[in-house]
Structure formats: C-alpha cells, structure tokens
Amino acid sequence: MGFGTVSRGGSSRWPDQRLCTVEMGPPCHTSCLSRRKSSSSPKIKVDLDSSTGIAVMKFQSPPVNSLSLDFLTEFCISLEKLEMDRSCRGVVVTSALPKIFSAGLDIMEMYGKSPERCGEFWKAVQEMWLKLYGSNMVTIAAINGSSPAGGCLMALTCDYRIMAENPRYGIGLNETQLGIVAPFWFKDTMVNTVGHRTTELALELGLLYSAPDALRLAWWTSWCRRTRC
Numbered sequence: 001m002g003f004g005t006v007s008r009g010g011s012s013r014w015p016d017q018r019l020c021t022v023e024m025g026p027p028c029h030t031s032c033l034s035r036r037k038s039s040s041s042p043k044i045k046v047d048l049d050s051s052t053g054i055a056v057m058k059f060q061s062p063p064v065n066s067l068s069l070d071f072l073t074e075f076c077i078s079l080e081k082l083e084m085d086r087s088c089r090g091v092v093v094t095s096a097l098p099k100i101f102s103a104g105l106d107i108m109e110m111y112g113k114s115p116e117r118c119g120e121f122w123k124a125v126q127e128m129w130l131k132l133y134g135s136n137m138v139t140i141a142a143i144n145g146s147s148p149a150g151g152c153l154m155a156l157t158c159d160y161r162i163m164a165e166n167p168r169y170g171i172g173l174n175e176t177q178l179g180i181v182a183p184f185w186f187k188d189t190m191v192n193t194v195g196h197r198t199t200e201l202a203l204e205l206g207l208l209y210s211a212p213d214a215l216r217l218a219w220w221t222s223w224c225r226r227t228r229c
C-alpha cells in the first residue's frame, strides 16, 4: 500500500523520504515471530512487529467501537506505551469488528451523567485528539467500516488514511444531521486535511462520504477494494 505526503514532521521516527510504504503481507517464520509483541486490553488489541517498527492497534469494542470513557482511556494508554517503545515507528489504527471503524462518541456518555463525569469524558475526548495529533509516530487509519462523527475525527487526526471501498461505509463529520454542532477543533482537523470549502459544505449538510467520493476530495490518496483491510 502506498501513502501520500503530509506537511507534518519534526520527529526522528519519520522516514527521510516523505513517501512511506507499509507492507502488511504475510509474516511469519520463527525469527519474525519472536519480534512480535502483543498486548490486549478489553477494548483494544495491539500487535507490534519490532522488526518493521509497525504496530497495529485494533478496536474491539462491540457493537460499534463507540468512544466511551473506558475506550478513550485504553486508547491513550496504548498509544503512550507505543510512544515509549523506541522500536515502534508507526501505528495503524483499525477495527476488529466487521463493517464499523468507530461510531464516534458514545452517546450514552452524553446523556444523564453527572457534571463531573461529563467533564471527565470530554477531557478524555480531547486527550485522544491531542495524543494522536501530537504523536511522534507515523499514524495511519485503516478505515474498514463506517466512521461517522468522532470516528471520522479519529481518522482525520492520523497522518494518513486508507478506506475500504464499500457503498455501505460512510465517513464524515455528520453532527449537523444529529442536531449538534461539531466543535471547532473537529472542524479545524477536517480543514487541515481537505480545506475550507469542502469542510464548510460537509459540516453544513452533515455529509457522509463513500471512499471514492472522499478520495476525490483529497481525504486520502488510496483506498482499498477489499472489504477488510
């Protein structure tokens, strides 16, 4: 798989060439296996191949990988651990569930909770964004399912995106369709990737894009024809 370039850098872990390639072909003979480190928390599984320096972080929180406080906390801890592992240069975030990358913020976290709990949740959302955006590692979203609202934010916050082509999968900041306003920093993250005009239209109408449509609008430089990638 090939990925395009971005205007972010400044880390020793970024490849010298600005075009980077990630091989995700079949591993595995014995010496290779010994270089694999796995860790699993209830909602997130991480496999790091120290020989390539690439970790795959898989979301495994059925039914829809919604971003609950627990999920976000596990996500940040997993990312921090990889960040501290000098053998890790890049991380692919993806879903272990069929059809869904992430349904976005967990709606149940925003209903009937105490002000303290709401504050803790919102802080965790911001923490996820800050940690992912500020990561020293190359970050890649392999979007193998629907990715509305907060799920889209997570994908946009990565350096690169690849999306499985399936007409049922949509990605976008569709908050308007839900009667809520996307926070300004959600909007800014989208502007940074696709520009002002596309973002303005997408947010006003609460659009969800298919992979080919999103590709045309420069959300990414590659999409994957398999339904699972």
Ligand SMILES: CCCCC/C=C\C/C=C\C/C=C/C(=O)SCCNC(=O)CCNC(=O)[C@H](O)C(C)(C)COP(=O)(O)OP(=O)(O)OC[C@H]1O[C@@H](n2cnc3c(N)ncnc32)[C@H](O)[C@@H]1OP(=O)(O)O
Residues within 6 Å of the ligand: 063, 064, 066, 099, 100, 102, 103, 104, 105, 106, 107, 108, 109, 110, 117, 118, 119, 121, 122, 146, 148, 149, 150, 151, 175, 178, 180, 181, 182, 183
């Ligand atoms: C606390 C202070 C906060 C202050 C916040 C202030 C402002 C925030 C403003 C904006 C930011 C908001 C960002 C967001 O991300 S909001 C969430 C937006 N996401 C959605 O609306 C997604 C809605 N879901 C879907 O579109 C679909 O479910 C799906 C993801 C496409 C999957 O479809 P599918 O048909 O496969 O599944 P179901 O629809 O049958 O769903 C299965 C199951 O999952 C539950 N569920 C779905 N989405 C969520 C979710 N986001 N949070 C929690 N639970 C979710 C759904 O209810 C079903 O549950 P059930 O028990 O009925 O099986």
